[in-house]
Amino acid sequence: MIALRGVHKSYHTRLGHREVLGGVDCVFRPGEQVGILGRNGAGKSTLLRVVAGVERPTRGRVERGMSVSWPLGFAGAMHYSISGADNARFIARIYGKPLVATLDFVEDFAELGEYFGMPVRTYSSGMMMRLGFALSLAVDFDCYLVDEVVAVGDTRFGERCRKALAERRERSALLLVSHQAETVRAFCTSAAILHGGRLTRYDDLDQAIAQYEAG
Amino acid sequence: MRAATGAPVLPGLRVQLRVVGALTLRELGTRFGRDNLGYIWLFLEPALLGGAIGLVHHLSGHALPGGVDVGTFWVIGYVPYYLLRGVLNRGPSAIAANQSLLYHRHVTLLDILLARNLLEGAATAGALLGFALFFGLVAGEWPREPAKIVLGMLLMLGFAHGAAMLLATGSVYSEIFDRVTHLFTYLSLPITGAFFMVFWLPTELQRAALWVPTVHVFELVRDGQYGTLVPTSYDVPYLLGWVAALNLLGMAGLRRARRDLAL
Structure with a gap:
């Protein structure tokens, strides 16, 4: 299980203090394939890096009860x-x-x-x-973190990855971030939307995609 | 993080050893390539530079105060200095050059610095060993107390490693460190103590020179080489204080830098 508890992440930029994640609370369980949808600049890659533990949250914490891959991209x-x-x-x-x-x-x-x-x-x-x-x-790993580029690249290889992940479905979790609903539909069984620095989970994939496309 | 959750320290140490080992091998590969005599360069580089300096001064025929052997004096001054300069100069670029490896959660900044600096230490140790054998076999100039030379090199490595960690920390926040470090190591050569002995100086200057930590290292190494043939002055606890302080500050700095580092 991976749990994010009140995760904040901000950066100091030339334009000043910029908050990318503003309090993300979420739990990912073994065997789940979760697609995280977000527009460009919504903080998808930042979220992935924080989950991976390669960047530390400014506030809050990340609990990792399973082995987590580095962000693949x-x-x-x-x-x-x-x-x-x-x-x-x-x-x-x-x-x-x-x-x-x-x-x-x-x-x-x-x-x-x-x-x-x-x-x-x-x-x-x-x-x-x-x-x-x-x-x-x-x-x-028990959990794979994938940045959308992997999924949309070479289609034949995409197919092989999908198969490799499907073989591990029972024990492996997948977190895939994308701005494209189709990618999430192809790889995931549930979805979440990252918007305004917050993450909203949906149990129903179609509901999440409908919500995302409406927004 | 591991310690905070109460997990045993030993597996953590094993992971760190594994990571440092892997990083060292990779560093070897990237610096010297995997072809031909790649790895030999590791020892050959300091050996050639040190040998050239020793040879030039040997041939120039200038005697040194106190009747110190010319060849060994320049070589055992140059090799530890090579270690100091190599580690310090490479400090500010350490993080930028290895940033992609931080995508692996258990690779720490300390591991990266340790791997690079241990390699630098091994290179100079190899070169120094070669010189010791050379001078011993050719000129009968064996080190009187080799253990003191080993201690001196270890302290130099510890000192330089601590300072390099601080430089690496600084490099996360400002580019200035990368720009001025080379200049600084170059300009500070005369005061490091690599090429003068404390007893050559007037009393006033001696006291000033002994504030410089590296002066103690070179004197210790010379004591190991020449023994009682020449007077040497150094204070190992003073040096240890510097090493400990720089390392503690350096490790604290790296911890802080890791938090602020955006990949």
């Missing part, structure tokens, strides 16, 4: 000057996973061909996305 989590294979070795080492099995899995799942041995900075954005996803699946 384009940026972050990888080192660009080393190869995909070296990134896989690094991930295996810091998460205490067997080296060879991890390498094999990532090579197989990411389908990078000979690029697997080349520096990540030479990859296309689609390749980076595949590598990132493969790395996180290799670690085998």
